[in-house]
Each structure stands twice: as C-alpha cells, then as structure tokens.
Amino acid sequence: MTPIWSSKIQQDLESAVYKYYRPDPDPEDEDTWDVSMVAEYAPEIFNHLRDVESKYMPNAYYIPRVQTDITWENRSTLINWIVQVHSRFNLLPETLYLTVNLIDRFLSKCAISLSKFQLCGAVALFIAAKYEEINCPTVKQMAYMVSNEYSTGELLKxxxxxxxxxxxDMGFPGPMSFLRRTSKADNYDSEIRTLAKYFLEITIMDSRFVAAPPSWLAAGASYLSLKMLHQGKWTDAHAYYSGYSEEQLIPIAEVLAYNALRVVTRPSMVRIGVITSFKLTASRAMASHGQRLFSISSIRANKPSEDLSKVLHSELDFEKKDSFGLDETYKTYLQQSGFEIVNRDKKVLAELVKKNGLETIHVYFDVLRITQASYDLRQFQEEMQNQEDLMNSPEFEDLAFSDVNVVIEKNGKAVGFDLSLSLVNNDFAVTAITNFESSEVALSDSPEAANARDLAYSGPAFNNLADELQESIEQFLVSRGIDNQLGEFILAYASVKENTEYISWLKDMEDFFL
Structure with missing residues (x-):
C-alpha cells in the first residue's frame, strides 16, 4: 500500500505549510528552548528524511519475484521469532523496525534458501541493534538465540x-521518528502516541506494508489513534507536521483498524510473540487513557448497557433474517465428491476430510482470509479502468489468490501440499510440498508438532521442478478431488461459515451484555 496523490491534496498540503511554517523558531514554543529538539533545524531534518525514505524501500513483490523458496507465511514466522528475541533483549522500537527493513531490503536483492532464512533474520537484528542501541547483544548471545545452529564465525560472515x-546503507528513517514529529500537532499527547505505537507494531506482520513509506505509516497510526480516542479532527497542523492530508490516511487507517481488530478478536490467527508485544503496548495505551477511551459519558460498574444490548439484538435479528446456507448444488457436490465438512464451531479454520482407500485427505482453509480477500478483490476490480489494466496490475496477483493446505496421510505417514486458490477461476496452483515424518506431526495441534512442521524441508519451489514431475503431481491431486470444483465449493462454503460464525458471535455478545 502507498498513499494516493492528487493536485487537490498537494494544494491542501501547501496551504498547511504556508499556514504553519516559520523560518525562525517560535520563542513561545517550548521546543525552541529544548536543545535536544534542535527546533531551528527540525523542518529541514524531516524534509530530508521524507526525501530519502524511498531510497530504503524494499521491493513490495520480492516474494515470489526474487525469493522462490520463501513465502509470506515464512516471513511472518521469522518476524514472530524476531519480536520474541527483540523483547528478550529489551531493545528499542527503532531496532525492531530497522531489523524488518534490513530483512526486506536484503531479500529484495538476494535470493536465499529457506534453510538460511533464520540466519538472515538473526544477522539483521544483530546489525540493527549495533546501529540503534547503546548496549547491544553480543555475537555469542545471537548464536545462542538461534540454538547454536550457526557458529559465531558464520554469523559474522x-x-x-x-x-x-x-x-x-543502514540509515532507514523508521516510523518512530515521523511519529514523534506528527505528535507535535497534538502537543505530544502521550495517549495518542502510545496507541499509535500499537498500530505501528501491527504493520510489521502485514505484507501489504512491506514497501509503505514509514512517514505514511506513522501518520496513519496517529490519525487512527486520534479518531479512536475522540481527540478531535485531523487539522492543518497535523497535515503540516505529518506531510499527509486526511484523504490520504483514511485507506491506511481502515486497514490498521481491521488488523487491530483481528489481534483482539482473532488471536488464533496471529503469532504468539507478536500478540504478547502488541498486548503490552495496547495495555499501556488503555491504562493511560482510562474511561475516556469509551465515547460514553457515564459508565457505572456492574450496570449492563441497555443500548448495547438493543443494538446487538437488532443486528442479530437482521443477520438471522439475511442468513444463508449452502446451495443444493454444493450439497450435491459433497455427496458425489466424498468430502465431508469437519464441524469446527467458533473457529476460522475450516476443514474438509475424505477417505480414499488407505488414504485420508484433509483440506484446510481460513474462511476469514478467503472472504476478506474476495471482498478486497472485488473492490480492486471496481477501481480498475478495464480488464486489461486489471490483469496487468502487480496488485492483482496478490489479491487474486488465497492459501489452501492439503494433507494426505497413509499408513502413519503424511505429505502436505501448500496450494494457492484462484479467486477468479477456482483453479489451484501448487507452491510447496512437504514430506512429514509422521501423520501426527502433520496434523497435531501440539507445540512439538507445530515446531516440527516449521523445521520440515518443503522441497524446492514447485515451479523449479521438472515439467514432467510438476504435471504428475498436479494429476495426482486432481485424481484425489483437488480440482476447480473443490475450489468453487471452498469459496462458497467460506462465505456461509463466515456468516454463521458472525451470527454465533453476535449471539454470544448479546448473552454477555444482557
């Protein structure tokens, strides 16, 4: 994601600059007398940072254009580990953002194997800590954090x-500097800035923000905090100190709000290390703001909210009337294909299972991700001028596919297939194949099994295999029912289950607030 620009936006920003720019420091401004703020140079410093931030932007599509052995899911796993190590050493936020930037920039230039991915992350954190920290981890400590998989010599090399x-080039102007500058418009309000830090931290896990300007991320986080805490409007002062108008920040604020909601309401979809870090930041924001976080003038303990109950009841009635089930066509498909739906109430991960002789075929997919991706794709299609523009757009490839995992177990062993499901024509594409040491490793929810899955070798990138081998694997999957009929069913069932889960969630909320 990147900010939009237009002549009107440019004019609005120029107007804000004309209104607030002062060639000489204001003697009534406290910053003028604080030598650490270098008020006389601040405008030039931040203009320079805005000018150079594009220099440090990675390729937004380095996966899969540069990296054929690494997926966005692998990146999420690595960032989760980095967050935990970062927390273990009590490092600065600037170190975390620089680490992520170094990883993404390096991977934009140099293809590596999945087996070296953790080494890449450890080295990036080591470099960032030496750049930002007063006391940074030693190379021996970094070797320990990677379980001595790599020697100190390998780390230094x-x-x-x-x-x-x-x-x-290590001088990445991270979002924290821009956040502090934008905070001047709020007189450095600690509540707004603390909550903004929370929103900023969430961005490191979202692939859509890989090449987003840090100044825009900081401004978007500040804007969302301002709105959530009901602290007023985005003024010309905000536009001047951030460099962005409200029109440019609404799209990113919507995504940040959605991601924050997922952390709160869908913790199973977010890595544990990231949840821990985010909760610590969020709790400080909530504690510092107290009851004013809620836009309600009087809240008394143990008093149910009648207004909330009524709204929930009304929404529940509406959704029940508007609810829908599987079309008869898809019920017939289940009967003919042999697939059965595994009941997973109040879970976003759906599962289909099918017996095929000695084989048991499991199909897993995230209904929330599929429905959200389908919605995003429709929105994108509406924005494009014509079909040719749509198909040639780099963003189309990212939006048009969603992940599906297939595990086939037989005689205590299992093979996993990572697939991409086209949201346009319901076809599948194989991205990786993993041979698990046992079906328990492939299917168990235990931490040991999850760790074993992460460490399992998933072979080379599928499109690097011989053409004959690729075709044989694809034919094997089709013979097991992994075809476009299954793809069509998954898209239909995802919508039905998401609607069912939403109704269930509303009912639970209504029961709680009665």
Missing amino acids: AEKFMITKLDF
Whole structure:
C-alpha cells in the first residue's frame, strides 16, 4: 500500500505549510528552548528524511519475484521469532523496525534458501541493534538465540555479506521518528502516541506494508489513534507536521483498524510473540487513557448497557433474517465428491476430510482470509479502468489468490501440499510440498508438532521442478478431488461459515451484555 496523490491534496498540503511554517523558531514554543529538539533545524531534518525514505524501500513483490523458496507465511514466522528475541533483549522500537527493513531490503536483492532464512533474520537484528542501541547483544548471545545452529564465525560472515549487499546503507528513517514529529500537532499527547505505537507494531506482520513509506505509516497510526480516542479532527497542523492530508490516511487507517481488530478478536490467527508485544503496548495505551477511551459519558460498574444490548439484538435479528446456507448444488457436490465438512464451531479454520482407500485427505482453509480477500478483490476490480489494466496490475496477483493446505496421510505417514486458490477461476496452483515424518506431526495441534512442521524441508519451489514431475503431481491431486470444483465449493462454503460464525458471535455478545 502507498498513499494516493492528487493536485487537490498537494494544494491542501501547501496551504498547511504556508499556514504553519516559520523560518525562525517560535520563542513561545517550548521546543525552541529544548536543545535536544534542535527546533531551528527540525523542518529541514524531516524534509530530508521524507526525501530519502524511498531510497530504503524494499521491493513490495520480492516474494515470489526474487525469493522462490520463501513465502509470506515464512516471513511472518521469522518476524514472530524476531519480536520474541527483540523483547528478550529489551531493545528499542527503532531496532525492531530497522531489523524488518534490513530483512526486506536484503531479500529484495538476494535470493536465499529457506534453510538460511533464520540466519538472515538473526544477522539483521544483530546489525540493527549495533546501529540503534547503546548496549547491544553480543555475537555469542545471537548464536545462542538461534540454538547454536550457526557458529559465531558464520554469523559474522553473514553479517559482512548482508552489509555489502545493502551497500552499507543502514540509515532507514523508521516510523518512530515521523511519529514523534506528527505528535507535535497534538502537543505530544502521550495517549495518542502510545496507541499509535500499537498500530505501528501491527504493520510489521502485514505484507501489504512491506514497501509503505514509514512517514505514511506513522501518520496513519496517529490519525487512527486520534479518531479512536475522540481527540478531535485531523487539522492543518497535523497535515503540516505529518506531510499527509486526511484523504490520504483514511485507506491506511481502515486497514490498521481491521488488523487491530483481528489481534483482539482473532488471536488464533496471529503469532504468539507478536500478540504478547502488541498486548503490552495496547495495555499501556488503555491504562493511560482510562474511561475516556469509551465515547460514553457515564459508565457505572456492574450496570449492563441497555443500548448495547438493543443494538446487538437488532443486528442479530437482521443477520438471522439475511442468513444463508449452502446451495443444493454444493450439497450435491459433497455427496458425489466424498468430502465431508469437519464441524469446527467458533473457529476460522475450516476443514474438509475424505477417505480414499488407505488414504485420508484433509483440506484446510481460513474462511476469514478467503472472504476478506474476495471482498478486497472485488473492490480492486471496481477501481480498475478495464480488464486489461486489471490483469496487468502487480496488485492483482496478490489479491487474486488465497492459501489452501492439503494433507494426505497413509499408513502413519503424511505429505502436505501448500496450494494457492484462484479467486477468479477456482483453479489451484501448487507452491510447496512437504514430506512429514509422521501423520501426527502433520496434523497435531501440539507445540512439538507445530515446531516440527516449521523445521520440515518443503522441497524446492514447485515451479523449479521438472515439467514432467510438476504435471504428475498436479494429476495426482486432481485424481484425489483437488480440482476447480473443490475450489468453487471452498469459496462458497467460506462465505456461509463466515456468516454463521458472525451470527454465533453476535449471539454470544448479546448473552454477555444482557
């Protein structure tokens, strides 16, 4: 995601600059007398940071254009581990953002294997800590954090290689600097800034923000905090200090709000290390703001909210009347295909299962991700001028597919297939194949099994295999019912289950607030 620009937006920003720019420091401004704020140079400093931030932007599509052995899910796993190590050493927020930037920039330039991915993350954190921190982890400590999978010599050699690939450019102007500058418009309100930090931290897990300007991320987080805390409008002062108009921030604020909601209401979909970090930041924001977080003038303990109950009841009635089930066509498909729906109430991960001789075929997919991706794709299709523009757009490829996982178990062993489901024509594409040591490793929810799955070798990128082997694997999957009919059913069932889960959620909420 990147900010939109137009002549009107440019004029509005120029108007804000004309209104608030002062060639000399204001003697009535406290910052003028604080030598650490260098008020006389602040405008030039931040203009420079805005000018150079594009220099440090990674390729938004380095997966899969550069990296054929690494997926966005692998990146999420690595970032989750980095968050935990970052927390273990009590490092600065700037170190975390620089680490993520170094990883993404390095991967935009140099293809690596999945087996070296954790080494890449460890080295990036090591470099970032030395750049930002007063007391940084030692190379021995970093080796310990990777369970001594790599020696100190290998870490130092990899560090030299990464720095060389990045042309020794470490001066990424992270979002924290821009957040502090934008906070001046709020007189450095700690509540707004603390909540904004929370929204900023969530962005590191979202692939849509890989190449987003840090100044825009900071402004979007500030804007959303301002609105959520009911602290007024986005003024010309905000536009001047942030460099962005309200029109440019609404799209990113919507995505940030949605991501924050997922952390709160869908913790199973977010990595544990990231949840821990985010909750610590969010709790400080909530505690500092107290009851004013809620736009209700009087809240008394143990008093149910009649208004909330009524609204929930009304919404529940509406959704029940508007609810829908599986079409008869898809019920017939289930009967003919042999697939059965595994009942997973109040879960976003759906499962289909099918017996095929000695084989048991499991199909897993996230209904929330599929329905959200389908919605995003429709919105994108409406924005494009014509079909040719749509098909040629780089964003189309990212929006037009959703992940599906297939596990086939037989005689205590299992093979997993990572698939991409086209939301346009319901076809599947194979991205990776993993041979698990046992069906328990492939299917168990235990931490040990999850760790074993993460460490399992998933083979080379599927499109690097011989054409004959690719075709044989695809024919094998089709013979097991992994075809476009299944793809069509998954899209239909995802909508039905998401609607069912929403109604169930409303009912639980209504019961709680009665």
